[in-house]
Amino acid sequence: MARVTFREERCKGCELCTLVCPKGLITMSEHINSMGFHPATITDMDKCNGCALCARMCPDLVIEVERDEKKVV
Amino acid sequence: MARVTFREERCKGCELCTLVCPKGLITMSEHINSMGFHPATITDMDKCNGCALCARMCPDLVIEVERDEKKVV
Amino acid sequence: MKKVFTRPESFNDIPMHYCPGCTHGIIHRLVAETIDELNMVDRAIGVAPVGCSVFIYNYIDCDMYQASHGRAPAVATGVKRVVPDGVVFTYQGDGDMAAIGTAEIVHAAARGENITVIFVNNAVYAMTGGQMAPTTLMGQKTTTTPHGRESDANGYPVKMAEMLSTLDGSSYISRVSVHDPKNINKAKKSIKKAFEVQMENKGFTMVEVLSICPTNWGLSPKESVKWLDENMIPYYPLGEYKVPAEV
Amino acid sequence: MKKVFTRPESFNDIPMHYCPGCTHGIIHRLVAETIDELNMVDRAIGVAPVGCSVFIYNYIDCDMYQASHGRAPAVATGVKRVVPDGVVFTYQGDGDMAAIGTAEIVHAAARGENITVIFVNNAVYAMTGGQMAPTTLMGQKTTTTPHGRESDANGYPVKMAEMLSTLDGSSYISRVSVHDPKNINKAKKSIKKAFEVQMENKGFTMVEVLSICPTNWGLSPKESVKWLDENMIPYYPLGEYKVPAEV
Amino acid sequence: MRKKLSKVLMKGNEAIGEGAVRAGCRYFFGYPITPQSELPHYLAKRLPEENGVYLQSESETSAINMVYGAAGAGSRVMTSSSGPGISLMQEGISYIAGAELPCVIVNMMRGGPGLGNIAPAQSDYLQAVKGGGHGDYFVVCIAPASVQEIIDFMYDAFDIADKYFTPVMVLADGILGQMMEPVEFKENQEMELPEKPWAANGKRGRESKNIINSLYIVPEDLEEHNFKLKDKYSIIEEKEQRWEEYYTEDAELVLTAFGTSARVCKAVVDKARQEGLAVGLIRPIMVWPFPQKAFDKVIHSAKQFLTVEMNTGQMVEDVKLAVAGRRPVYFTGRPGGMLPIANDIFEEVKKLMSGGAE
């Protein structure tokens, strides 16, 4: 079990995270944030395996990832 | 037959020419020139083969070398 | 649940001024992660360049200098000579380091100055509006090469990692990229190694990091990472160019 | 009888200001001989450095510039861009070119600027009183390395020929010496080749010439040529480092 | 050349570029810096159209030395930068002045000292007019105040450079570079550029070689050279003072300002005149040579002077020197990229005119 959280107001809508999620879980929201960007969001949290590739790719530290202890490799 | 001429007033007495003359013909004069240096001179012009190594080595173009036409290689 | 990814401790929690997708942010983070892991935030002293990354002094939580354009290696030298047990690094762009700062970087390397240089190569002068950099690729269009870089007028791109490797004073030199997570991991390892070599007083260390500039490349961030992969890496091969004997 | 050695036509008949035995004089002469042989005194434009050889502008009978310290390659670039059919050369010492002028020489080479650089490496700053140069050998005593050059304080000598050869814009790069007639002949050939490559617009050319400085080495001229042979050549190997395809 | 347009909306930076090209400049060497980047962008496109050369140097130090080479070779040549970059050129400018070469240097001023910021300022006045480099020399220094003036003055800049064998600086605050105004171009005459027999561009049959040089190793020779330069500067000081007078005939309070500050001051004068206050403006167009004559001319009616600058007080020294203690000279300024505000200056003016100063 894993959880990704997006700090929406920091997202600049660059879409790099969408590029690297191996499961294609991340999409851009319809709405805009206070900076005028469409922020990234995760569609199906259940499918997330907590690989954190999205977070590592995000230049703006928008994404935090948590994962079940046992799954840690 | 060859002739070396030293332009004495230009000689700085560095002795580099003496180092390279294959026949050891060049020595330094006793007297000093107007710049206060002991100028180089040739002891035995007859032995000179006009190789011009001294002239090529001299940093101050003190030496001119002439040689019999026929000896030109 | 356990956090598997979160902000490094030595990375201040403030928004960064970079354009959307700009990988300067990733590279900053890798430096901060290294500072955390080597437990050296108290000894680390950073020198910021003039360029888009000038404000790195606000983002990383160690003592910092803002250096004049290109002179970060000289500033770092001054610092390191006064604080020999400090872990001193510069962070410089390709205009800053490979153009105006050429003499300073060459001689910091020649002196074997015990500093670490993070050299961000994005193939343009970004902050000033996308002019040609020494690292701009042949044919690349910039605001000062409107028809693409041509060798007659502008010569050839400079390969800093290769050039600095010829100097006896340089100790660890590598080139990495941050255009995908795999390369980000490698970049991280290399940056860490560079700092470790510095901490063992083995001489000058530099990591060249290929980075994107969507704004001045006129591409989206997604297109940019692809462009980097397809165009920059062939000209700027990744890898370790110089490694000290026993590291 | 026929003159087998006399002053080159393009070499002015005035006494030179150099110290006894200083090989700057020989190198000047080789440049003048080349100008004569390539019949280009009317197209040749020289740029003098700041250093002992600053007065070369008085000695060689072509148009000349006196450049600010280290910037001769930039001055030469300005000239060459305005006078593309000129044969433009700089004459620079190791302080001038390998220290303060590092950025200028690297980027003239990177640009593939069609100029010829005669780089006189005498392992010291001579004109200012024998201070350490970037090219000073390890252990060599100078007025600013009273106990000999040490790597901790001063790093390692810079090998310019090797470094500039890594740049794509450089075309012909060699290192020669003038400490005996055999090497003088080779030096002459190399200088001539460099000019020829320039005249064919093949890019940046440089000949590094090892030279003696008896005054600041504290040796007689005779001892100096020996010292060069035994100490400099092992560290600075002679030879052609880069040659364009069909020359 | 491009076809003549009746009126074009143009950025100041681009106007410098176009003005230079029209004045016969075919060579530009420079290094990017805000707020002048549009100038290199413009010339990178424009110069090749005229078979000219745009070359981006590796630094400002290098740029000014390329200019030295290109000027020595006889071309009309220009470089451009802002504060930090201009500082890096000081050695080179000193060499150019010493070797008496003509060229044009643009300083699009920003906030300082140090990295400062990229906002418009007039912080480099003293550097420009007092000789920021070493040695006894001056640089002719033109300060335009509108985009149209930029176009017009570029001709003068190159002509004066050639006439007096001297570097000419175009000293503008960043606003001028960034702003757009409509400009008109003169009919494009064929330029007659002066012959330069002294240029070192290859002997090509010339009797004797040409040498471009600033080294005079014998003190007697350098002294002679210094005095020769000084004489030249005296002639320039006599002949090339230039200024604009704006309602000065009867002005009791004379504002002095250049560039954008002067534009703001004009608004102040307008306002003052509307309210019946005898306020005028001397706007130096040349800041070196400084328009001493303008001050001598107004001194009969002027009771006091107020200098307005975008800095903490630099030109005010020259105003004091020009006024030479005859009247009080006051100063007000906004440094750091801030702009003087017409209303604030007007308040200051009213205070001064009611005798309330200091």
Added chain:
Amino acid sequence: MRKKLSKVLMKGNEAIGEGAVRAGCRYFFGYPITPQSELPHYLAKRLPEENGVYLQSESETSAINMVYGAAGAGSRVMTSSSGPGISLMQEGISYIAGAELPCVIVNMMRGGPGLGNIAPAQSDYLQAVKGGGHGDYFVVCIAPASVQEIIDFMYDAFDIADKYFTPVMVLADGILGQMMEPVEFKENQEMELPEKPWAANGKRGRESKNIINSLYIVPEDLEEHNFKLKDKYSIIEEKEQRWEEYYTEDAELVLTAFGTSARVCKAVVDKARQEGLAVGLIRPIMVWPFPQKAFDKVIHSAKQFLTVEMNTGQMVEDVKLAVAGRRPVYFTGRPGGMLPIANDIFEEVKKLMSGGAE
């Protein structure tokens, strides 16, 4: 430390080195140039004896930036050069002033402009005191006139730098560097160097990090910083004026000169007094801040001023500003490495005193 010597014959350049070491300076970064080379030679030997660092940089540009780093790290640090090299440092000096770092910069002046020559001159006065770099800033500027003064003033230079967070320049003509005079050293007290909690030398438990910086991207912030600097400069101008008066009490003609020119002028004053002429000398010891107070003090008796410099007229502007039109100010100078000759000046003095000027 070396054992105390009662009197030592020392070159000025070496005295700068020894004076600096005694003032607690442990770091020197510099690039060779005539006529100051004996200073690096001396320190290359001397600093390692004190566990200090002598580092020869690849250029003056680099040297001043190393100074920036070392000063920011809290050390007492110095660099040194002459004309061309000082020009190359202007950007760096502006950064140091902007970041408010203390350091000492020596300019051993030679002939200019350009490469000029290596003979002694006072050709960089305006550059030194008017801000040769970009932006609104000043550099405190001390002008010694003897080798003993060099030793004494080095303490002051470093103290003032630390006290006001400012670069201090030692402005000397080449003669001072080259000449030898006997000097006495003060007893070697243990120096108490000031704490520098602002230094960026690693946090080491400090609550918050230190940043050395001159960038203020928001114009409002830079304006505030500029005004803060201006306030500091006003305090320095008020508190740190320094000069020597030589027979000025009743002087009708007041000579003004600094450094070696002042030494020559003293001989002129001696001669004039011997002949009964009321001639005196104001010798600015600080040339920035300029000793305005000295001029206000002598204005009651002074009928005219004569400024003597080894250039074509630079400090004379500051004399004019100080005199502010109250009396005529004349100038005489020898540029290019030539020395003013006491007899010549004396002739000038006699002419002026008999009303024969200009």
Added chain:
Amino acid sequence: MFQGILIAGFGGQGVLSTGQLLAYAGMLEDKHVAWIPSYGPEMRGGTANCGVTISDIPISSPVVTEPTVLIAMNRPSLEKFEPKIVQDGIALINSSLVDTEVQRDDIKSVYINANELAEEIGNSKIANNIILGALVEMTGVVSGESVVESLKKVLPPKRHNLIDINREALEKGKKLAEEARVKTAM
């Protein structure tokens, strides 16, 4: 006639080019015009603004420190510049990105949710021109035709296909201004 117009927002919102368009239109009508930009160090996302002066007589000072009209494209711009507007001046607010209201009551304020309207019309990039349409309607500083004419000069030929949609945006703004009935007499 004298207008000093300040257009302020994020970098990348196109405030600078909108100002240029306006200045160009003024020039076409043979008015005196000046355009002055101001922006931060960020290439994207920072603040940016420009001042446009349009006048019947020569412009003394081209610097707009006291705007007669403010276009605020985001919240920080409104906060920063609202106090500087002249009495009886105009504030045009992009309410898509500004969720606060004007505090002063001595100026006229119009709120336009330009981003949403632009997307409705079919191109998010024309938000500025909706507001520009309102400005033209309210001030009469230039005619709507001149703005369209300028578009033709400013846009490169290959993008002339965008002219129609821009015209639509200007019309939309004009209509909104009429509706708001805050036309200034001038």
Added chain:
Amino acid sequence: MFQGILIAGFGGQGVLSTGQLLAYAGMLEDKHVAWIPSYGPEMRGGTANCGVTISDIPISSPVVTEPTVLIAMNRPSLEKFEPKIVQDGIALINSSLVDTEVQRDDIKSVYINANELAEEIGNSKIANNIILGALVEMTGVVSGESVVESLKKVLPPKRHNLIDINREALEKGKKLAEEARVKTAM
């Protein structure tokens, strides 16, 4: 007592160190002294000169523009500086390298073929000190003992073996000056 002494010659002739020796001797006698060198860009062979001021009272100007004594070690030096010597001043000429004569008759001139004499004594490097010996004898500006004392301070210990030969040179110069009977009263 005031002497402004100018010592001039080629670089490499040791004129600078001779001047230093003299200044040092003055300092040992607690006089006020100053030494100022001047040289060209050449490391060897160019012109070089130095001025030495020795005085009982503090030295106003240390610059020797009008020497009381000139030592001319080569011909250009004599030509350049002869006109500057004060009236009744002294010119000491190294006639080994100067083949011209002094033109002025308002100064005292002494010719010493110092190079030859030095080689006679056995070391060509002591030529200067022969002339220095004459100067000391003629002016009394310092005592001969002080000069020898200075030598001990100036020479590094390992070269103290040279002191004797230098003393001999000074003596030689003194004798020559006596012979020339041109001792100035002072």
